[in-house]
Amino acid sequence: MTNLPVKPIDDQALIENGIDTKDLMFFITLRCNLRCKICYLGNRWLDEGISFSDQEAASLLTHFGQQGLDRLTFLGGEPFLHPHITDLVLLSKTLNIKEKRLTTNALDLGFFDLNRLKGDELSHISVSFDGITSKTHEYVRGPNTFQRTIDNVKRLIDHGFRVHTNLTVNGVNKYEVADSPAFFQKIGAKEVNYHLISMIGNAKKYPDLSIEPEEWIDIRKQLEKTNNVHGVSLRIPYMYVTPQEYQDLIRKKKYYPIQSKSYYSKNGQRIVLYPNGRVYISCDLSGTDYNFATYRNYKFSLNRQPNELSLFKQTQNTPDISSQLLHLDNKGYVRLSISYKEKIHL
Ligand code: SF4
Structure with missing residues (x-):
């Protein structure tokens, strides 16, 4: 058990703006041991390396957890570099949270203390890859990162954790995508979560990593036809649809503009919370100045500048x-939220 101190949180600004937080993307630190070419946060945020203090992190987690979160995700930076990551995972266990996840580069287990944690303490751990060979993965993540990540995936699985993998598809690794379900199944992943590179943050400097909308649509269709692998699920973002397809999705109530709904909670919204005080309601604009609120000293305040919520309300159509x-x-094409995905069970 953990005894992290807790203080009350003032989230009146969220409530007054109709935000009922059910899906918390909790970026507990911006410290990271990598500087990936695809990092949408950008080196500026990573170099600042700000973290939530143990008291702030415990207070926020307790506050939102006691309200009944449908889903909690620990992220960074690299969450294993937060000195209290083990305590925070143990704290989350005491709260009424349906699904608890953690996303990591798994280069190093850092402060994630396997001696104090059981494999069922999290619903799953997502490990990020940028290729299925050392050449493509290390082009994005740097030297000596590929095998170390695979070795730590094995350690986590051996300890009893369910491991999922993320693969961000880019202009360099796109030729490997067809073989990726088999590769990830072989290393023990139960689900592969695909992302399409966003040319924001660090990626702006590397045009060779970009993927055109037509290319992505082809890659997506190719993945949907995967039939040589079994026992793994694939989560694939739509990303691009024609204007007509977009209208059909809206009419059938299959798609909601990102700022109006969390895809993971029928009853509430997602908030994306960073230790530098930025608060978003979607991942799509993370790292920009369009955060809808700020968090400081245990209190949320509305961002009075144009932001994702105010702009969305002005432009409903x-x-x-x-x-x-x-x-x-x-x-x-119409670009859909990066969070809107289809899931295929192989
Ligand atoms: S993409 Fe993730 S692992 Fe890579 S630099 Fe950014 S936060 Fe770190």
Whole structure:
């Protein structure tokens, strides 16, 4: 058990703006032992390396957990570098949270103390990859990162954790995508969560990593036809649809503009919370100045500048405010939220 100290949280600004937090993306630290070429946070945030203190992290977790979260995700930076990550995972166990996840680069287990944790303490751990060979993975993540990550995946699985993997598809690793379900099954992953690279943050400096909308649509269709692997699930983002397909999704109530709903909670919203005080309601605009609120000293306040919530409310008929704000050229397609995915069981 953990005895992290707890203080009350003032989240009146969230409640007054209709945010009922059910899905918490909790970036507990911006410290990271890597500087990936695809990092959407960008080196500026990583170099600041700010973390929530143990008291703040425990207070926020307790506050939202006691409200009944449908889902909690620990992220960073690298969450294993937070000195209290083990205590926070143990604390989350005492709260009424349906699904608890953690996303890591697994380069080093750091402060994640396997001696104090059981494998069922988290619903799963997601380990991020940028290729299924050392060449492509290390092009993005740096030297000597590929085998170390695989070795730590094995350690986590041997300890009893359910491991999922993330693969961010980019212009360099795109030729490996068809073989990726088999590779990840072989290293023991139960689910592969695909992402499409966003050309924001560090990626802006590496145009060779970009993927055109048509290319992505082809890759997605190729993945959907995977039939040589069994016992693994694939989660694949749609990302791009035609304007007509977009209208159909809206009409059938299959898709909600990102800022209006969490895809993981029928009853509430997602908030994305960073230790530098930025608070978003979607992952799509993370790292930008369009955060809808700020958090400081145990209190949330609304961002009075134009932000993802205020802009979305002003432009209800605009399908994709994020693309406009990020100046993305979607070549005539509508870009959906990166969180909107289909799941295939193989
Ligand atoms: S992508 Fe993740 S692992 Fe890579 S630098 Fe960014 S936070 Fe660190």
